[in-house]
Amino acid sequence: MDTRRSPTSAPPVQRLWGAHGALDQNDPTDFLIELEIPPAPRKSPRQARSVALIDALMQAARQILDEEGREALTVLHLADVSGVASSSIYEYYPTMDALVAAIFDAFRADVYETLRARIEALAAQATLLDGILLIVRAGLGIYAERIELDPGVCQRMTRYDEMVRLDFVKPTEMAQASIVPVLFARFADVIRVDDVEHVQFLVVQTLITLARAMLLVRPAYLGEPDTAVLIARMIHALLVPQ
Structure with missing residues (x-):
């Protein structure tokens, strides 16, 4: 596996050689797929x-996204609303997609805390089913919020996360695993x-896989009340065998 930067007009991509290196990594044309790397900040604030x-x-x-939609989130408009110079914005966020991704991550952290x-x-x-429902509804709510704010960034990040789950990409900490x-x-x-x-x-893999599958294939299911109940009942049956 290797990582390279495309020209500035295109997003960075990662070449995936397969979970077990089945393809020839010495041949630059012999790779499984090129996967777009999720947008990220240039650096983290220290002071x-x-x-x-x-x-x-x-x-x-977030105010712009909520009130005006994703198309309104530009560097110039953000500078005007926030009072932060465009040069300072670029110092931390190379693109607005990177800022949206940071908003997604912060929102998820707040929800799980x-x-x-x-x-x-x-x-x-309170019953065990009550506790399971809290977790399921929170997880589905995160994805529903993301796809509402920016469907494009949300779907690209989710596809990348699926490659993590399938062991094509180095894993990162999963919030569900801590809850x-x-x-x-x-x-x-x-x-x-x-x-x-x-x-x-x-349980963790059920929560992760079902939510991502819905987002990528049936996003309308994320907001249906029955979805959380059905998933919670399935998990409850796993934890309390009859």
Whole structure:
């Protein structure tokens, strides 16, 4: 596997040689596929002033996305709304897609931080199904929000994430993997499985795979109330065998 930069007019791509290197990596024409690398910031802020600048940019960009739509999110308009110079915007975000991707990541982090606290704070009378529904609805809600804000960036990032799941691309931390153990701890007296690690893996992969499949193939399903209930019932049956 190797990574290269295309000309500035095209996004960077990654050549995928296959999970087990089945193709000849010494032959520049013998590769499986070229996958567009998801947009990302140039660098992360380190000083308090830089952090404040990034916060202002993200808040202004989110305002534009919510009120005017993706087509309105340009560098010039963002500079006008945020009060940040265009040169400073480019210093951190080479494209507006990179800024949108950063907004997606920040939104997901906020959702899962809140979700973890909500699971731990569930009332004593809450059921395991209540906890599962919280997780499922939060996960589907993240994808529904992303595709509403920017379908193009959302789908490109999701396709790349699927290559991660299939072991073509180096994996990164999956938020779902950190939330499922919280559910298991909260309902330890209800969940009855012999191999916790095995079952947690199945739950995490179910949450990830179904949400991504819906986004790429049937995005309308993300917002249908029955979707979360059906997935939650399936996971509940896995955790509490009859």
